[in-house]
Amino acid sequence: MEESTQFAALRAAAENGPGVQFDGLYVHAGDDDYDRDGGYTFGTPEGERSNLSESEFHAAAEEYDEYVSNWYFWTHVVGGSKLKGGVDVGENRHHRRNFLRWLELADQTQHDVPGRYEALRGGLTHEWGELQITATLGEEGHRVYEIRHEDDANTPTDELETYTDPLDIRELVKYDERGQYRPLKTAPTLQTGWVLTDLDQRQVFDAVDDVVYPATVVNWNLERHGELDVNHWEETIERQSGIYGVIETWNRGDGHEHVDWVAESCCDDSQCLKRREWEYDEETELDADGGDGEFPCREPCSLVIAASRKWTRLEGEETQTYEFELTESEKEQIEDIIDAVADGRADDIREADIYEGANRYRTRFLRAKRFDGEGNLSGTPTQVDEQEGHDQEDARDGHDEEEHDGDD
C-alpha cells in the first residue's frame, strides 16, 4: 500500500516540470529535456535508464526502492524541499529537515543511499548536549529514532524507563537527579534512567528542540548557514527595561572584567552546555572560554540577566578593610568551602571526611569557634546596614522578580 503511494508520488513528480533530482535519484518524464526521446527516465549513481514505459519505470523504481523511499521520506514526510537548478537542496531555514539530515550524516559523508541505509540499519548515533540520539531505519524508508542520556549508552533498554511520547518526559527533565528544579534547560544535570523510543521524525525534533533543550536545534542550524543573530552583552543589557534596566549601570568605563566573571560563573561548560557566542560587544571579546558545546548561545539568557541584576547592586558597594583572626588552616578551609559550593560538590562530601575543608563537621567547628552570637566572623561587625535588613529585602526582592517583575 505504502509502496504504491510512494510510486504514485514519484510518477507524479516525474511528470511535473524538471522531475526529481535528489540524493542521487534522477527521475523525469517526457521528451522536452536534453536529447531524450520520451517515456520515463530513471537514474541513480549506478546508471540511467531512459525511454521507459510506465511498467518499466515501475520495475526500475522497485529495483532501486531505497532511492525511492528515501526521496519520499524527505520530500513527503519531512518536507522543506527547495529546488536549485532542479536539484532538491532543501531550505536552509527548515531546521527540522537539516537536523534530521545531520542525524543520518546525509550531507556529511559520500555514502550513496544504499550505503546510508546500511549504516542506518546498524543505527547512527549522535550526541546533543547530554543526549544520545540514534537514527535507525523503519518500514518503507521511514526513520525511527531513539533518545537517551549519554550515560545510559550501554544500559540495556529494558532496564530504562521507556517513553514513546516526547511530552511524557517534560516533567522528568524539569528536575535533576536530586529532585531539584532545573531553571536552565541546558545545565548538565539531566537525569539518567529513561529512554524515548520509536520516535518519528517530528517527535525526535520536538523532543530535542521543544522539550529537552528548547530552541537549540534552530539556533544551531541558523549558525551552520551563517544566519545566527548573536546579541552581545552590551546590546542585550541595553534592551532591558523595568527592574532589569539597572544592569546597564554596571557597565562603567571600558572594562569588561565584570562580564567575564558573569560568563565564567554561569556559562562555563560545567554549568551550561551551550557554546557561548555572545561577547562583551561586537568588537570586544571576553576572556572567559565560550565552551565547546554543539549548539550556540546567542545572547545572555534570563538567568544571567536576573543574576546580573543582583550583581549590579552588590557590585555597587565599596570595599571595606576587615581584620580577621584565622589560622592558616582556617583560611584555607574557607577557600575550600567556597570551592566546594561553587563546584556543586558540597553535598558529595562524606559525613566523616574531616580531611575536606568543606566537610560539615569541620565547617560547624569553624562556625562554633569563629562566629560570635550575631553570626559575625571573628566577631568583626559588617558595619553596613544590619545584616538582617539585607536578608529580608533580598527575600522580598526575589519574590517580586519572580511573580511580577515590577509590574503586572
Place this chain on the structure above:
Amino acid sequence: MSQALVIVAHGSHLNPDSSTPTHAHADTIRETGAFDEVKVGFWKEEPHLREVLRTVESDEVYVVPLFISEGYFTEQVIPRELRLEGWDVSQWDSDGLSADHVTLTAEDTGQQVTYCGPVGTHESMTDVLVRRAETVTGDSDVGDGFGFAVVGHGTERNENSAKAIEYHADRIREMDRFDEVQALYMDEEPEVDDVADYFESPDIVVVPLFIADGFHTQEDIPEDMGLTDDYRKGYDVPADVDGHRIWYAGAVGTEGLMADVILERAAEGGADIGDALELVRERTRGQQTVEV
C-alpha cells in the same frame, strides 16, 4: 498556509509549577488538532520569548499572552522580545480592558504574527472563574447560599490589573447566580484579609485571578485570610473563618477551561479553529484541575 498557536507566559526560575498550567493548556489545545503547531514561550524559562517564534514552522502565528491584565508585559516586553515590527500599543486602541489583536511581522523570522490581548481581560474568563468555583466545591450548580470573591493584586503596580478584577466581578454579579460577589485585593481595600467582613453568605468561594499558583496564591493569600497560620501546614477546603466556610480555589489559571479563553483569543484574531471550542469545553468539564 499552516497556522500555529504560541502561548506566552511569565515562567519562573524558582517555582517549577509556574509553567505547568501553560503546558497543560497547550496540550489541551494541541489535542483538538485545530493548529498545525502549538508552542509555548516564556520570559523566565525556555524557549524564551526571544526564540520561540523560530521554533515554529508555520508562517501564520497566533500569539496569546497568558497574563491577567494589560500592562508592562503585554505592551512592552512581549512585543519587544518577539520582535514584532512596528508594534505600538495604540494599535490595540484599548481602554485597559479591550485589547483584542493586531497583525504584524516578526522581524527575525518574517512570520505573520497576530498578537492577541491577554487572556485575563477576555469576557470568557468570567466563565472560567465560575467553572473554578464549580470545581472547588464539586457542585456544578454552586451559587445559592454562596458568596463569590475575585482576588487580585490591586492597583499599586498596575491599575489595569484592578480593572480586570472589577470587570469580572461585575459580570459574575450580573449572572445573578451567587448571592453576593465582591472584588478583593492583596495590597489595598477591600482587602482579602477581611474576607469574612464583606460577606453575609455562610459559604464563600475565593478565586484569585492569577495565572499560576505561587508565592501569592499558595502562601500569602491563605495566611492573610486566616485559612492557616503557616502555609507549609496547608489548609482545609472549605476552611472555617469567622463563622464562614471559605472555599479557597487557588489560581484560576490552573482551571482546564482556560484553554477555551486562549482559543477564543486566537479565533477572534482570525485563526481557523473549527470545532475546537466545543471540544475543549466538553473535555475540560469535570476534568481534574491541572495538577500543580
